[in-house]
Amino acid sequence: MNQAGDGGRLAELRTHAQEIYMAGVKAADPLDAVRRALRIKNDRLEILLSPGKADSEIRSGEWRAVRPIAIGKAAIAMARAAGELLPDRLFQGGGIIVTNHENAASATKVSGFELIGAGHPLPDESGLYAGRRVMEIASQAGEDELVLVLVSGGGSALVPAPAPPITLVEKIATTDLLLASGADIVQMNCVRKHLSSLKGGGLARCAAPAALHALILSDVIGDDLSAIASGPTVADTTSFAEAIEILKNGCVWDRVPESVRHRLNEGRAGRIEETPKPGDAIFQKTGATLIGSNGLSLAATETLAQKLGFETHIISEALCGEAQAAAELILDHALTVERGAGRPLALLAGGETTVTLQGDGRGGRNQEMALAFAMRAADRGLMGRWAFLSGGTDGRDGPTDAAGGLVDPGSIARIAAAGGNAAALLGNNDSYHALASAGDLLKPGATGTNVADLQVLLLEPDRSR
Numbered sequence: 001m002n003q004a005g006d007g008g009r010l011a012e013l014r015t016h017a018q019e020i021y022m023a024g025v026k027a028a029d030p031l032d033a034v035r036r037a038l039r040i041k042n043d044r045l046e047i048l049l050s051p052g053k054a055d056s057e058i059r060s061g062e063w064r065a066v067r068p069i070a071i072g073k074a075a076i077a078m079a080r081a082a083g084e085l086l087p088d089r090l091f092q093g094g095g096i097i098v099t100n101h102e103n104a105a106s107a108t109k110v111s112g113f114e115l116i117g118a119g120h121p122l123p124d125e126s127g128l129y130a131g132r133r134v135m136e137i138a139s140q141a142g143e144d145e146l147v148l149v150l151v152s153g154g155g156s157a158l159v160p161a162p163a164p165p166i167t168l169v170e171k172i173a174t175t176d177l178l179l180a181s182g183a184d185i186v187q188m189n190c191v192r193k194h195l196s197s198l199k200g201g202g203l204a205r206c207a208a209p210a211a212l213h214a215l216i217l218s219d220v221i222g223d224d225l226s227a228i229a230s231g232p233t234v235a236d237t238t239s240f241a242e243a244i245e246i247l248k249n250g251c252v253w254d255r256v257p258e259s260v261r262h263r264l265n266e267g268r269a270g271r272i273e274e275t276p277k278p279g280d281a282i283f284q285k286t287g288a289t290l291i292g293s294n295g296l297s298l299a300a301t302e303t304l305a306q307k308l309g310f311e312t313h314i315i316s317e318a319l320c321g322e323a324q325a326a327a328e329l330i331l332d333h334a335l336t337v338e339r340g341a342g343r344p345l346a347l348l349a350g351g352e353t354t355v356t357l358q359g360d361g362r363g364g365r366n367q368e369m370a371l372a373f374a375m376r377a378a379d380r381g382l383m384g385r386w387a388f389l390s391g392g393t394d395g396r397d398g399p400t401d402a403a404g405g406l407v408d409p410g411s412i413a414r415i416a417a418a419g420g421n422a423a424a425l426l427g428n429n430d431s432y433h434a435l436a437s438a439g440d441l442l443k444p445g446a447t448g449t450n451v452a453d454l455q456v457l458l459l460e461p462d463r464s465r
Contacts (some may be wrong), residue, residue, distance in 0.1 A: 015247075018406065036052060037215050050289075068095040076154035076448060133160065149203065153452070154394070177250075222248070326351075338459055361430035374407040384460045387406065396446065
């Protein structure tokens with residue numbers, strides 16, 4: 001059998017893969033998520049602690065005013081939902097939205113909110129200004145007011161707020177070194193919390209003694225609230241000492257700016273106040289509600305795949321590690337289950353992988369995984385028709401305009417026909433140009449949400465063997 005199979009059916013598999021991915025993105029729609037968590041009853045704001053559950057506990061109070069602060073890639077939609085729901089008695093403007101430049105550029109004005117576009121994944125001067133504005137708004141809240149914080153992925157980079165005397169340039173240099181070292185999101189956040197005035201409970205510290213509640217759209221696998229956007233509203237259990245260890249293990253401790261090493265060393269020695277810990281008095285009037293996650297989106301991909309007639313397998317609900325190793329893991333599962341399959345297969349995963357840079361090419365973890373999968377599938381003889389997609393739910397993968405990649409059995413040949421060498425491009429971490437030459441970049445555009453990544457492998461086993 002020709003490995004590429006029937007062109008029409010292969011195109012259909014590619015279309016289905018994109019539809020299944022988009023079902024996962026839609027399940028994390030921030031507008032609907034906020035609407036499920038907030039309601040007005042008897043002219044009082046009620047916050048559901050377990051949205052969607054009939055017996056959800058409710059938080060409410062005699063708040064004189066609500067000050068909404070929306071931070072993250074989904075901030076615009078979350079702010080719009082809150083602004084539409086809150087009555088004039090509680091919300092008369094003064095809210096703020098901080099999101100990435102791409103989302104901000106395409107957004108319409110949200111009544112009552114100042115909109116700031118900022119840099120992601122690397123912070124910029126706009127983010128520095130945004131961090132100051134967020135702290136100003138929170139610190140101005142009175143004891144009888146509620147600071148309603150709408151948090152989604154990307155918040156760590158979008159509001160840098162470096163602790164003096166660290167400058168933004170030095171914070172960017174540190175972030176850049178961490179990204180290149182292959183640090184995962186939890187490690188990144190530990191370091192950033194201890195270099196920030198806002199993260200790691202810093203926003204809660206600014207808001208006290210006002211009441212504070214966060215509605216959180218999780219982009220962190222396992223939904224650790226202290227890790228999402230570096231936990232600006234929740235207690236931090238990490239330490240200055242751990243931050244130092246992460247930089248040393250990543251072999252970048254001697255390369256970060258002197259001001260960073262000085263602050264971390266001073267903190268470890270107890271001469272700088274630690275981030276607020278569990279039990280701190282500032283958390284007596286704070287709360288949080290998880291309103292969306294990668295797990296919910298993964299479940300949505302499975303539901304649609306089943307409706308489309310695929311036999312579904314969840315490979316992992318917490319796919320992590322190096323992107324190329326994750327591609328191998330998915331391929332191993334495919335080779336194991338394809339022989340005994342009675343109908344077309346959908347192998348699904350969710351999570352967030354990493355890439356340790358070895359070259360100077362362009363790409364992101366999802367593009368790297370897609371290219372690696374196409375190469376390994378060809379090398380190891382994955383038969384039949386298949387299409388593999390790996391994409392970020394925010395519509396962006398690394399510093400590129402693509403969300404990831406969508407490959408099939410013909411991808412490597414198309415790269416070669418365009419004059420490229422897939423192995424050399426992958427070795428240079430240049431998955432973007434490799435996939436672009438094959439017409440395999442996934443470009444849904446900015447989605448307005450962010451719950452990490454999704455993987456979809458659709459496979460029609462070869463019956464001729």
